[in-house]
Amino acid sequence: MGSLAQSYAASPPPRRPVKPSKWKRTDDVPLTRASYLDLLHGYTPLIKESKFLSVEQCKDYEALMSRKLTPYKHNTGPLLTKYGVAQFEYQAQAADDFLKRSDEKSQYFQDASQFLNLHSDLAAQGLDAWMRVFHRIKNMFPEWDVEIATEDNGTKRYFSGIFRALNDATHIHCDYSPYDSLTEDWIINQVEAQVVFNLYLAPVSGGRTIVHDVQWEEDALKYRDPKSYGYHANLVENSQKAYVVPEPGALCFFNSRNMHEVEHVDKVPMAELGLSYRPRLTLSSFMGLIPSSKTGSKPRLIFWS
Template identity: 20%
Template sequence: MGNWIRNELCALTEENLNLLLDFKIPGIIVENFIPAETCERVAQRLRETAFDNYDHLKDIPVHHIGLCHNQWAHSEKPIYFDKKDQAQQVIDEIYDSLNIDPVAMVIDALAQTGRSVGLFEEPGFGQYFAGAFRSFRGHGRLHADHAPSHIKQPWSVTEISRQMTWNIYYSMLNTGGELVIYDTIHTAANDHMKVPGEYYFPYEVLEREDHLRIRPKVGDLILFNTQNFHEILGNTDGHRISQTSFIGLKQDGSLGLWS
């Protein structure tokens, strides 16, 4: 018997957020979170902007704009935080004159469930960056994201008890690009199955066939628990671009965002 009590994306409510944190549902959706016209304007600006690669990972088919903590999590802390202001400036320029702040909008939406929500902070350094853009082309292989498991140095984000993510989709591919979430939770017991030297796992790690396959729509906000194994299906055409960050559940029950 699996963990999920419903195999579908659910509305953003206090009850459903708790269920997601407890691995009882595959995800949450807020449709048309950003108007389609605004998404098209942002997508056009993004297509004209140079994306960086994840050079610390081999053969991962994703590029980004902004600052991604996992690239610098094994370096000295000032290296990451010295890059934050410049990364935020790039994001602000993409939204120039559009009068929206999607990261603040996500924080407000989550706060409506009754939890305290804000950007993650590192003592002595300040707030983390949140809200990177990511562009996928190709197969984002089966993996899970969980800072306490993957980061060996002491950062505030390694003190969380659960990890989720949010994504707002600005551009989708003509074919492919589906998100697939599996009803199998990453744990210390299955971590040894990770392909040596890679970021991904073989399908043998999956404990059951239960999964949800999602083709996101432009403008939608989708949240899911990144401790569930997941993948992005392969594609070669068009642009699949989203804005995203992780969401960590702190020991006091509050939520913190970081990219």
């Protein structure tokens, strides 16, 4: 089984007309200030730094985290497991969710508060990957405010740096907070560009990420599956594609506003941890740019998961 085939209606939407591409390439490029700016603005699809972590460091993360994974509390797609909190869990995903909102936002901050010291605690054990990524980006942009997202004058803090595992094929989807979180007034809705990093921690067979050269725009809603967070395959059928093959220790970035999907992983027992299969473990976080026209001061790059 490859990527998840989708057909949401007896009469599926027509193929989306091909639009001019901003991509300069389809291959990955190294992480630099220039390549990160290109990624934010949609000019390059992938950034990759192989061997950001050693194989031994990846094994340390696996040994500590793989048995702690639990299912997402709300998820309208294939099984996702995690350690930490994903703001996605508190979003309206299926069409019916938009009609049943209550205190999801306050519940998010309550749940996130339990994990705010996770990465400082891990760093004390020598596992400082999240901090290394954060400071790498922060040091590339000294003229920006680079920080973990907060609200209410810093009294409500988002969580950044989730550990998660996805072993089944996903829907075609994107992650773009100005649409995904529009049911409430989240600070992350103010971002005008959004990217994600995934640091791969497990040796697996399969599990490629396919990034499509189609960014979310309002007309994409014609292709939205009302029963999930996914989109119909006709939205991306004629687009260019870029591919991320999970390699232990590789740090990869892509623009999460682009439609993307993950292929399934061959499930192999993980005897050393007593697990029926090895989770496709990653460390992940979104980053979103709020321009100075909105901040009234410096551009602000915020991190959250």
